[in-house]
Amino acid sequence: MPYEVDSRVPVARAPSPGIAAVLSVLIPGLGQVYGGRLLAGALWFLGTCFAYSAVLLPGFLVHAFCVWSAYKGALYWNRWID
Numbered sequence: 001m002p003y004e005v006d007s008r009v010p011v012a013r014a015p016s017p018g019i020a021a022v023l024s025v026l027i028p029g030l031g032q033v034y035g036g037r038l039l040a041g042a043l044w045f046l047g048t049c050f051a052y053s054a055v056l057l058p059g060f061l062v063h064a065f066c067v068w069s070a071y072k073g074a075l076y077w078n079r080w081i082d
Contacts, residue, residue, distance in 0.1 A: 017074035024070035031070025
């Protein structure tokens with residue numbers, strides 16, 4: 001008998017790396033939250049806000065690294081789901 005899927009059971013989907021990156025561009029750390037990493041999202045938000053308040057250039061660098069981290073985090077989830 002072939003394997004049957006119950007349509008009433010919700011299926012978890014992996015977060016999209018593109019959406020995670022765009023969300024993190026809009027609000028630092030939101031891409032991490034979208035990927036299920038709440039503490040990382042809060043830390044990225046606080047760190048990026050601190051870097052922007054210190055000087056503009058470090059703020060941009062930290063924000064760019066935050067976007068990259070959100071993208072890589074979503075890719076990591078996709079490896080485990082597929």
